[in-house]
Amino acid sequence: MYTLPVDCSTIVVNGIGYQQCSNGWYQPRYVGTTVQYVVVDPPR
Structure with missing residues (x-):
């Protein structure tokens, strides 16, 4: 996801x-100079 x-x-x-x-x-x-957002589990 980019945005x-x-x-x-x-x-x-x-x-x-x-x-x-x-x-x-x-x-x-970060992928090179591009930021991508990765879905993660809620932090504890």
């Missing part, structure tokens, strides 16, 4: 930044 929904918030858990949106949790991954 996130507009209703996301940045949450930092154990030093890792996540995007929490109404439809799930995402973590940014």
Whole structure:
């Protein structure tokens, strides 16, 4: 996923930044200079 929904918030858990949106949790991954967001399980 290259863009996130507009209703996301940045949450930092154990030093890792996540995007929490109404439809799930995402973590940014860099592919070269492009950021892609990967769906992840909610952090604990």
